[in-house]
Amino acid sequence: MYYMGVDLGSVSTDIALIDKNHDLVEKIYLRTRGNPIKAIQEGFKILKNKYDDSDISAAGTTGSGRIIASAIIGADAVKNEITAHAMAALEIDKDVKTIIEIGGQDSKIIILNNGIVRDFAMNTVCAAGTGSFLDRQAERLDIPIEEFGDYALKADTSVRIAGRCAVFAESDMIHKQQLGYGKAEIIRGLCDALVRNFLNNVGKGKTILPKVLFQGGVAANKGMKAAFENELGFEVFVPENYSMMGAIGAAIIAGDQVKKTGRTKFRGFKLADNNIFSRSFDCDGCPNRCEVVKIYENDAIIGYFGDRCTRWTGKTGGFLRLHSG
């Protein structure tokens, strides 16, 4: 009996299976590549060969695509990333005080006290300093993203890069590069700038106390970890499954939920082979002009999203019940 968690993020889709003791038994990391439905199906194709539907006793979703994911897989719990990350972090250490999470599009800081989320903040309107930006810079400098952090550690000094805005940072980097600074120094400078930006922006007004967990995809970047430690003056811990924390949290929450409801709504792995696709249209029912998305599974509609008035969601009468087979 396993609990499944799906973290459908902007850049990556993570699927985690945990056992009753909340230990991770399976992790799948996929690139979302702008197609969340396909990413889930790909993940399920891998899982289908190893597990039966009956092995899954609870399923939960999180991440920015959590709502569509929940309709497709039949989730028991749909939770925001903040709570999911906090749950997974508390599983590792009950005394964690601060969680720094940097993903593809979002960066967050979560402040905990006695195992309770006391405060949190997310980047406001700008995605500077998140995974996508680092990805792009790695590509531009022709360095595999996996080695990006190691480059920063090679540098003895750091070049000052503007960290306020991704556009400023990029042009600053290009100017410095054209002046002849080495790649390593520039990358270290970039890490320092992004950490400065994170602490001044997302972490503004928050007291960051140890123990600090650094999670999310960007935690793989050793340069970022070192820059955080440098700036904060104490050790920052990167948990073993740093990129899976959202999915693990969703699985834990789903497990708790099923304990209350008694049975899971999980729809099974067979959806991997079905033809699932979406179509969107502008609803003309009222001046709101909502962009409504329809999700089809083999030509049958399994869900509507995006309507403000529930005109469409109401029509299907609960999409999960309609076409489970």
Next chain:
Amino acid sequence: MIATFPHLGNVYIAVKALFDGLGIDYVIPPQNSDHALNIGAKYSPEEICLPFKIMIGNYIQAIEGGADTVILTGSCGPCRFGEYCELQMNLMKSLGYDLEFIVLDMPKDIGIKELINRLAAIGAAGRKSRFEKLKATKSAVQVMRLIDETEALAHYLAGYERNKGECKRLLHRCKKEAMKCSSPEEMLSLIKEYKKRIEYIPVDINKDPLKIAIIGEIYTVIEPYSNFYIEDKLMDYGVSSKRGLTPSWWFKNMILSPARINSLNIKKASRKYLPLEIGGHAKECIGEAILSYREGFDGAIQIFPLGCMPEIVSKSILPAISRDCDFPIMSLVVDDMTGEAGYITRLEAFIDLLERRRENVLYGS
């Protein structure tokens, strides 16, 4: 003259009552939508705040409906809103529209004589007697107050309702039907009727719902399109919410301000953290945060458009209040982004945080 005006929450309902009573032809722009924002964003200065862009969208859509005169309230206060009317006049002119603007500024800025002239220009279009004009104005003010009260009641009772969604349904039906009324009197009695119905919905008084105050910049807290319909969402979540800034509050505040007896409770509450008037509604934001804490609210959400100077100042003060009072406050910055997922994440996480805090306080640890 065919008058129009920019949207701001429920103001359109009161303005309908006013213009119906005054006998003035008018066009109400279509409700704010991505379409209005797209039009506005296309023509507005890139760095201007969100309300400006939506308002330009309103004007152009209203012109398509036949409007030729914009009626707008002005402000010579130290925030960008003070520049709105001039900028918008220039912008609309350079786009080639022949549009009249009637800007209602405070008497202290333009003189009482000029204000009366401008008001008379509006009134003259209707050919009604002075008595009828006064009566129409009175009804419109009453409509504004009533619809604000009805809305506040629905937002508050949503946390207690037994039949989920009843408050939201009644509130939306009330607004929809108010727009079908043909006279201010009919509208007044309809809204009164709905207010009563919301007052008497079945509630569970044993429930202790989360209570959240909505604070921040006046346009983005009042205009639901600009804040991703946050109050509707809170009603869906079964959270009681309160918002101090409403059009009727603004009206009362404006009338009382020459005598300096406006919003005394807010002034008093905010004095410790922000003793100066810095423009916009920064003082109100700080004051409302403190007042909602004292009233036993669980938390507050501050909403403001990107680049709003007064609210940036209050945003940097709010953490101090949060720390001193142990009162969670979340800030949401809105701009012309229409993807909701990020806002829903923040909102849900904030509600989770408040719930867990409560469990912790109630049952001890």
